[in-house]
Amino acid sequence: MDPLLIGGLVVSALTAAGIAIARYRKVKVPRDGRWKKPPVVAIGPDVSMTAVRKATDWWAELGHRFGPITRSPAHDSIVILVDPARLDALRPPVVRGAEVYGEGHGLTRTHREGEFLVSAEILLQNGDDALVIAHELGHAIGFHHPRFCPTGHMMHPSAGSWDDHRGLEA
């Protein structure tokens, strides 16, 4: 056999193995708190119901439950608002007594009492980006960005996708 061909085969086998390991290795996603009961998701007038539903459905497949999605303000809920001005004002995170996660198109603040999340607020740049909403919902149910987060993971701070949910099961 041609040594160059053998070399090529070895390289492609190693590359494939590398991709397989990266794809199936465990991703540890730190989590702070959980909701005592499925949180109501109260959304502002500029937030797309369809996008929010797509995002909550994605989490529901992993076993995370949400209460109704409503346009009425609700206590003990996850509130989602389009508010670019406040989003900018709150960045960088300076708020005490709350976890704040800020990225380009969204920001989430959560409040905990002991181990339980009691409220969360998500501010968005625009209200119909389901992927951004899904990522911020992840924060709203307690997930942080994983360390050494693989590109394409839902909780990647800037390059997430729907395709990678490792470590996010309920």
Ligand SMILES: [Zn+2]
């Ligand atoms: Zn984030």
